Amino acid sequence: MWDKIEHNGREVWVLPVTAYGPPVPETVWHYIGYVCRHGADAHLEGQSQRFQELVTTFRSEEEAREAGYDEGRRLADGLSGAKS
Structure with a gap:
């Protein structure tokens, strides 16, 4: 499920995803996400x-x-320094 935090005037959304299909006792994870206003x-x-x-x-x-x-915080910090 997508989760959100706020950082430096931006929303950081993150979705943990399983690496190899359905969760099992030794599941490993990755993530996807995005930063937006x-x-x-x-x-x-x-x-x-x-x-x-x-x-x-x-x-x-x-x-x-x-x-x-x-990672989202790092991106938000970089975007805040750029002109929007």
């Missing part, structure tokens, strides 16, 4: 910055979510 339509071109990590694996859903939030 409040109220933006993230499905429209130019309204969001997407990111993902599909190489590194994480040992839990929460670990993947937190890594996604960290």
